[in-house]
Amino acid sequence: MNFEIESPLNKEELLKTLSNLQSKKFRFGAGFTDLLIEFKKFNPVETTVINLAQLKDEEFCSIRNDSGEIQIGSLVKLAQICKDTYIKDNFPVLHQAANALASGQIREVATVGGNICQASPSGDLSCALVSLKANCEILNIDGKIRNQAISEFFKGPGKTSLQKNEILKSISIPINHSKNLKSGYIKIGKRSAMECSIVSLAYHFQLEKNGKVKHAGIAIGAVGPTIIFCQETVDFLLKQNINNIDEVLKLKIASMIQNASSPIDDARASAWYRHQVLYNVAKSLFE
Structure with a gap:
C-alpha cells in the first residue's frame, strides 16, 4: 500500500488539512479497523489519509453531559462507551449495542465516528443511536456546525450525508426525562x-x-x-x-x-x- 498521511494535532490543524485536500482524494482514519481492510481490497493510490488518532480536542475525544444532552465525540473509543457507568445506567440500549460490536480488542481502538460513518444497515451502534433519536453534529472547513438527526444522516448502504468539506464531530443524545x-x-x-x-x-x-x-x-x-x-x-x-x-x-x-x-x-x-x-x-x- 502506498499513500500519504497527514496527522493534525488539534481542530485548527484538522480544518486546515481538510481545506488543503479539497481538490484531492482523501480518507479519514482513526482506529483504522475498517480502513486498512478496505485498502487491502482497493489500491489507495494518490490517496491521502487524514490520521485522526493524534487529534487532541475535547469535543472530538470525550463524553460530556452538556445542557440537557449527552455529547459523545466522534473519536471516543467503543470501549469507552462500554465502560461508561452513566451510559450503562441511563442508556442501556447503547451500552448493550457497544458490547455486541466486534471483539474486545477491536473495541479498544475502533471509534464511534468511524463505526457510524460506515453507514452499515446492520450497524449495532447506529441502531441504538437511532432508537435514542440521537443528533449528528457536523463540522465544515469554515468551522461551522450543522445538526442532523442520525436517522437522516444515513442515505443508503455505505452512504451518509457528509460532504467532502465536512467531518462528523460528535453525537448528542437527549437526556432522559424519567428514571423508569x-x-x-x-x-x-x-x-x-x-x-x-x-x-x-x-x-x-x-x-x-x-x-x-x-x-x-x-x-x-x-x-x-x-x-x-x-x-x-x-x-x-x-x-x-x-x-x-x-x-x-x-x-x-x-x-x-x-x-x-x-x-x-x-x-x-x-x-x-x-x-x-x-x-x-x-x-x-x-x-
Whole structure:
C-alpha cells in the first residue's frame, strides 16, 4: 500500500488539512479497523489519509453531559462507551449495542465516528443511536456546525450525508426525562459480536411511575437499506401502559415492527428469514 498521511494535532490543524485536500482524494482514519481492510481490497493510490488518532480536542475525544444532552465525540473509543457507568445506567440500549460490536480488542481502538460513518444497515451502534433519536453534529472547513438527526444522516448502504468539506464531530443524545426505563438491544447473528447482525432491534422507553410510556424509540437493523426508526409503532406505544400489554397487543406491535422492514436476500440470510426472525424478536419485547 502506498499513500500519504497527514496527522493534525488539534481542530485548527484538522480544518486546515481538510481545506488543503479539497481538490484531492482523501480518507479519514482513526482506529483504522475498517480502513486498512478496505485498502487491502482497493489500491489507495494518490490517496491521502487524514490520521485522526493524534487529534487532541475535547469535543472530538470525550463524553460530556452538556445542557440537557449527552455529547459523545466522534473519536471516543467503543470501549469507552462500554465502560461508561452513566451510559450503562441511563442508556442501556447503547451500552448493550457497544458490547455486541466486534471483539474486545477491536473495541479498544475502533471509534464511534468511524463505526457510524460506515453507514452499515446492520450497524449495532447506529441502531441504538437511532432508537435514542440521537443528533449528528457536523463540522465544515469554515468551522461551522450543522445538526442532523442520525436517522437522516444515513442515505443508503455505505452512504451518509457528509460532504467532502465536512467531518462528523460528535453525537448528542437527549437526556432522559424519567428514571423508569425499559431499554435494551437485541441482536441475532451467527456468532454474536464477531458477526454482522441478521436482525437487530433497539428500544428505549421512558415510563411514568404507573408504567405508561412517556417517551419511546424503536429502531431495527439489517432489514432495510438503512437503519429504520419505527415511527408508527412508537406513536402507538405512547398511548399504552406496558403493564397492560396483553398477548393480542404483543402480536399487533410485532406486526407493526415487522411491516416497517424491507429486508433483502444476501449471503447471511434470506429476506423471508429476516422477516420471520424480526417478528419473533419483536414479540419478545414485552415478555
